[in-house]
Amino acid sequence: xxxxxxxxxxxxxxxxxxxDDVSFTVKxxxxxxxxxxxxxxxxxxxxxxxxxxxxxxxxxxxxGKDISRENAVxxxxxxxYVIQRIGLLPHMTIEENVSLVPxxxxxxxxxxxxxxxxxxxxxGLDPSIYKKKYPLELSGGQQQRIGVIRALAGEPxxxxxxxxxxxxxxxxxxxxxxxxxxxxKNIHKTIVFVTHDMDEALKIADEVIxxxxxxxxxxxxxxxxLEKPINDFVSSFIGEERIQQSIQNxxxxxxxxxxxxxxxxxxxxxxxxxxxDASLQEVARVMLxxxxxxxxxxxxxxxxxGRLQKNQLLQELAGVETGGK
Amino acid sequence: MEAIQIFxxxxxxxxxxxxxxxxxxxxxxxxxxxxxxxxxxxxxxYISRKKKVAEFYIGITAVLQTIPSLALFGFLVPILGIxxxxxxxxxxxxxxLPILRNTYTGLTGVDEGIMEAGEGMxxxxxxxxxxxxxxxxxxxxxxxxxxxxxxxxxxxTLATFVGAGGLGDVIWRGLQSWNNSxxxxxxxxxxxxxxxxDYILKMIEKKVTPKGIKS
Numbered sequence: 001x002x003x004x005x006x007x008x009x010x011x012x013x014x015x016x017x018x019x020d021d022v023s024f025t026v027k028x029x030x031x032x033x034x035x036x037x038x039x040x041x042x043x044x045x046x047x048x049x050x051x052x053x054x055x056x057x058x059x060x061x062x063x064g065k066d067i068s069r070e071n072a073v074x075x076x077x078x079x080x081y082v083i084q085r086i087g088l089l090p091h092m093t094i095e096e097n098v099s100l101v102p103x104x105x106x107x108x109x110x111x112x113x114x115x116x117x118x119x120x121x122x123x124g125l126d127p128s129i130y131k132k133k134y135p136l137e138l139s140g141g142q143q144q145r146i147g148v149i150r151a152l153a154g155e156p157x158x159x160x161x162x163x164x165x166x167x168x169x170x171x172x173x174x175x176x177x178x179x180x181x182x183x184x185k186n187i188h189k190t191i192v193f194v195t196h197d198m199d200e201a202l203k204i205a206d207e208v209i210x211x212x213x214x215x216x217x218x219x220x221x222x223x224x225x226l227e228k229p230i231n232d233f234v235s236s237f238i239g240e241e242r243i244q245q246s247i248q249n250x251x252x253x254x255x256x257x258x259x260x261x262x263x264x265x266x267x268x269x270x271x272x273x274x275x276x277d278a279s280l281q282e283v284a285r286v287m288l289x290x291x292x293x294x295x296x297x298x299x300x301x302x303x304x305x306g307r308l309q310k311n312q313l314l315q316e317l318a319g320v321e322t323g324g325k
Numbered sequence: 326m327e328a329i330q331i332f333x334x335x336x337x338x339x340x341x342x343x344x345x346x347x348x349x350x351x352x353x354x355x356x357x358x359x360x361x362x363x364x365x366x367x368x369x370x371y372i373s374r375k376k377k378v379a380e381f382y383i384g385i386t387a388v389l390q391t392i393p394s395l396a397l398f399g400f401l402v403p404i405l406g407i408x409x410x411x412x413x414x415x416x417x418x419x420x421x422l423p424i425l426r427n428t429y430t431g432l433t434g435v436d437e438g439i440m441e442a443g444e445g446m447x448x449x450x451x452x453x454x455x456x457x458x459x460x461x462x463x464x465x466x467x468x469x470x471x472x473x474x475x476x477x478x479x480x481x482t483l484a485t486f487v488g489a490g491g492l493g494d495v496i497w498r499g500l501q502s503w504n505n506s507x508x509x510x511x512x513x514x515x516x517x518x519x520x521x522x523d524y525i526l527k528m529i530e531k532k533v534t535p536k537g538i539k540s
Contacts (some may be wrong), residue, residue: 050445073447081445085438093533101446134537136362150446160445 080151141172369428427469433461
């Protein structure tokens with residue numbers, strides 16, 4: 001499912017421009033975060049996708065189909081929706097809440113009942129215990145897990161999430177972010193995720209869209225964003241600290257930092273070589289591809305400066321894992 | 326003890342009158358509540374969707390409520406004549422406000438997040454009304470009907486002044502003849518009737534409150 005915005009503008013009244021001539025594409029299976037200071041139009045942008053907010057001008061299309069021609073109710077049944085206020089129906093059991101959209105879509109009872117069980121299992125809530133409970137009997141984190149699986153129940157290809165974790169305590173928030181990341185890998189949904197939390201955006205997103213005063217400032221992967229913020233607003237919004245941290249991380253995790261310095265007089269030119277600036281990932285990739293136990297590390301002119309053994313790489317990676325977090 | 330004996334004798338000798346007036350009282354009150362509910366409930370649903378006009382409608386019922394009850398019965402006689410019709414109209418006018426206001430408050434008080442989730446999931450307007458708003462507002466609706474009922478049972482004692490009978494008749498006869506026992510014989514059933522209705526409706530209210538929102 002491809003979501004495309006073409007010159008989309010949203011005005012309230014005559015002069016308040018909430019979203020100003022915005023164009024972007026969300027690729028199928030990607031998790032895209034919309035981020036920016038409050039009032040930047042990120043939520044409005046998201047809510048135009050399921051027509052909760054009508055566009056003033058421009059076109060939004062899903063898989064090439066202009067959504068302005070689609071029936072809003074039908075469209076929404078195929079777009080999952082998770083909100084900050086969770087919005088579980090308090091008078092319905094967890095089972096009834098999760099099966100809402102499948103029922104609206106007219107699924108058979110056996111089919112959606114199984115779906116409910118599977119989804120509860122997926123987020124680690126035992127169906128036999130939680131199915132018959134009411135939302136208010138659950139903790140905030142558990143409620144939002146239900147909020148997320150309720151959005152998945154109708155098997156929509158697209159899911160919209162409006163600051164879904166920002167009202168949760170920090171521990172639940174981290175957990176749910178991790179779970180969402182794993183979920184995303186397994187189920188390949190196209191997710192549009194609105195947040196104001198930069199750490200969250202950098203952590204979960206495949207692509208980040210930064211907005212300010214209704215217009216897009218930069219669209220980039222978290223890595224590119226940290227390395228090449230496009231303007232002052234973006235770099236100040238990301239925060240100097242995070243940018244420095246990422247530079248540090250890049251420096252720390254280069255081939256040069258873990259190699260053994262070169263000893264003159266040894267000729268091992270049959271070994272594959274790599275630049276000293278190569279990341280550890282690249283080192284591992286080359287080692288695997290060439291099935292080689294060690295590499296020669298060269299400087300920018302191609303002169304050998306060190307040697308890197310597989311064990312050194314493994315040690316470093318083990319250290320990263322245990323000492324890094 | 327003597328007073329109780331006299332009271333008891335009054336009840337025994339006037340039992341036909343008391344029973345007949347009690348039935349009248351029940352009938353008028355019940356019918357007034359039923360009609361007021363039939364007007365206020367749909368109107369409440371309507372104004373909950375048109376918040377701009379809501380204050381206007383609630384305002385009208387509030388103004389009607391401020392007319393002293395005795396005066397209202399008086400106003401209506403030249404227009405509707407005397408009889409049960411006039412009593413009913415007056416009682417309905419009194420019962421409108423509590424039901425209308427509670428319906429409106431209940432429906433509009435449903436958490437925005439829940440409404441947004443419903444809309445975002447692709448529920449139609451009527452699905453949102455029937456599956457979300459009404460179940461969640463039901464305790465409010467019932468509370469409104471309860472208030473209206475207790476009020477109506479009390480005010481219905483004035484029906485006697487427009488010739489519509491009811492237990493007010495018994496009370497008025499007692500007052501005119503300086504017969505306190507007869508006044509009590511009319512007033513006590515009114516009080517019991519109000520308490521009884523209140524109890525029954527409270528039970529219904531408990532019963533209809535969705536399980537998940539009971540505290």
